[in-house]
Amino acid sequence: MKFKLNIDRNKEERVEATLHGKGDFSYRLEELVLGYSGEDSVMAYTEDDIKELKYRDIECVTVIDSKTYAIDTAGDRYRLKMRLYEISEILPSYFIKINKSSLANRKQIERFSAAFSGSVDVIFKCGYKDYVSRRCFADIKKELK
Template sequence: MKIEIKIDANAEEKIIVSAKQMTSDLSEFLKDAEKRFNRPKLNGRLDEKVYLIDLDKIAQFVVVNKQVNAITLNNTALRLDQRLYQIEEVVASNFVRISKSEMINLDYIDYLKLEPNGLVQLAMKNGNTTYASRRYLKTIKERLSL
């Protein structure tokens, strides 16, 4: 597949895709492009205040006591009203589910450590450490090209 970019200060910003047929790879690309350019905003609560959350500032989504929290780069936890599966549907491909109760931003992984028991320890750039469950290991390894 070729990628062509034309820079024109007067042009309308749009993406045009030419293909012989729709493939699963092309479909995934289009879904990801839609999510990235039509960035959804989430509302997060901290104390009595409601904040608009920019997904670029989120390192993790974690479920604690049936409540979804968005964990920012500075380790602020904002409560969300949505369920984790609902958030998973609107975030871009740089987020990956690592367990039933957690999703992380791949851009904010500091390092990985493969444990002897087969688990993967993930150290995040915000200082948090978490583990990927075995159920999601295959997807994580594929996404990180391990």
């Protein structure tokens, strides 16, 4: 396989690949290219600070008491000045909906935990835990197959 990268600020950005056939690599490449919005961070707030939070460092975005929060890889909670639907439009495609008020970074999920009652929780690498709705879990299972 050969790789060539041309950087020219005066031309339109374009990605072109020639492959022998569709496969796991082609699907991943397509997801990477089409999922890139040109941004890779969002402004996040604590009581004292403002921080630029990279998408890859966000484990979960959730709504608590009508306010949107991002939980990072250290388990810290940051306030976002956007609604959940607004942040979902700009996040990369590896963020998935896990319930009506939360989005999860698929790359930061450690495991799913099923309870005897039939409910399913998602446990992130930082230790944060959230529930997965039945409808969203069905969609996640289809996507993982």
